Amino acid sequence: MSIRKKPSKKAKNGYVYEVNFTYKINGVSHRYWKGGFKTKKEAQDHENQKRMEFANSTTVFECHKTLKEVYDEFMEIGSNEFQYNTIYNTKKTLHYWYGKDATMDLGNIPIRDIGYRTLQQFFNKRSNCGKECNVGIKKALTRIFVFAIRSEYITTNPVEYVKVTGVENKQEKHILTYEEFKMFLQELRNKNTFEYDAISVAVLIGFYTGLRISEVMALQKEDFDLEEDTIFVHRKLNYKGKKKKDIEAVEQMKSKSSKAVIPLPAILKQELIVWFKMNPYENVICDEDGNLLDPDCTGNKLRTISNKLGIPFHFHLLRHTYTTSLVNAHVDVKVAQELLRHANFNTTMSIYAHVDYKKKQSVVNQVFCGENVVKTSKNKTLS
Structure with missing residues (x-):
């Protein structure tokens, strides 16, 4: 009001x-x-x-620049306020709206002439494409149009009125069981190479801490306090679209809450003590020469093992599993939020939390077994 x-x-x-x-x-x-x-x-x-x-009081310059020209200007001037991965994802959407292979070539239209109708028509033509992809395109276009408003080329952002549809991935998220985790770990160790041993340690860290792959791969030995049993999470890898030699660890985290000191579980500590003796380098997850590993290449190796074992697996699945373990163990939601380092409370509850089917089935059977139903019927009716 x-x-x-x-x-x-x-x-x-x-x-x-x-x-x-x-x-x-x-x-x-x-x-x-x-x-x-x-x-x-x-x-x-x-x-x-x-x-x-x-x-x-809103001012607008006489602007004849096309959307692609404003995009180029955004990349040169306005991209510094965003994280590397955000800009990388923005670049990935370019071919959807610019060039001969685009759904509609919006890039050659003057930005002041692109309104709601044009944009909605563009997304309507993509209604048979993946919704997640379409949402990513909308987010990227929003950044460009907001930059155009700040540059006083236009006064309003037509993207915010657009409704995005598309094919949704209805596949239920798989949660890794402990038995599947041990099988996966053993398969990695059976490779009997330094790099695969390093990847097995990465999987261990992901399973017992819920860290993102970019955070796990950036860890150094100094980040672990084996006396206080803590891990200082303050780096991540910038690797998307980069060659292995250009991959770097930076301290620009996903959010302020991503930088934190988290507990080091005792079972993981024992595994790390053994690994630190085997690994002479400061980088915890590295190749036999101490170089950082490319998370995309690592993901491909994990996918090969996933196919061999018939176990659905990708690294972020470890974070889903970690969160589900916290929820199923009735860990206080606030504690779970801090362990996962989520900036938003709702993220902890709605995006990652997954209560497994057997638990739901158990709850239903408990509530509606004959004896409980009789007891419930004797209670006062709730208004």
Whole structure:
């Protein structure tokens, strides 16, 4: 609500009205506040006046640049505020909307001429494509249009009105059982090479900590405190689209909460003590020369073993499994959020948490067994 009624000892009738609302100028959000109005109408008139002033303060240059030209400018000037992976994913969407192979060649249209109708038509033509991919394209276009607003080329972002559809992946997320985890680990160790041993350690760390693959692969021995039983997570690998020699560990984490000290489980500690004696390098996960491993190449190796064993597996599955283990063990949600280092509480609950089918079945059988149903029927009816 932009108009609020507030108690006031100074006012004759005991209350006053205040105006409180947000507005945007060239894509940047601002908040306006003013109080002390004697009547609601006086507050509303003031709000209308200020909104008109702010709307008229928006400036736009005479811009004939195409969407592709603004995209190039964004990559040169505006991309620094985003993380490496975000920009990499933005680049990956380019061929969907620019060039001869694009669904529609939006790239050669002046950006000021691209409105809701054009964009909605573009996404409608992609309704038979994967929804996740379409959502990624929308996010990428949003970054470009917001940059265009800040650059005073346009005044509004038409992308925000677009509805995205597409084919959804309805495949249920597989949760790794402990037996499957041990089988996978043994298969890695059976390769009997330094690199596969390193990958097995990466899988161990992922299973017992829930760390993302980019975080696991960036760990160094100094990040482990074997006396205090902690792990300092403060690096990740930038590797998407890079050659192995260009892969680097950086301290620019996914979010502020991603950088944290987490507990080192005792069972993982014992495995690491053995590995640290075998591995002479500072990098925990590396090849026989101490070089960082490419997570994409590692993923391919894991996929080969997954196919051989018939066990659905990718590294992020370890994070899903870790979270599910916490939920099924009735770990406090706040504790789970801190262990997973989620910036958003809802992420912990809605995206990763997965209660397995057997637990659901057990709950239903418990609630609706004959004796319990009889007991429930004797209780007072809930209103």
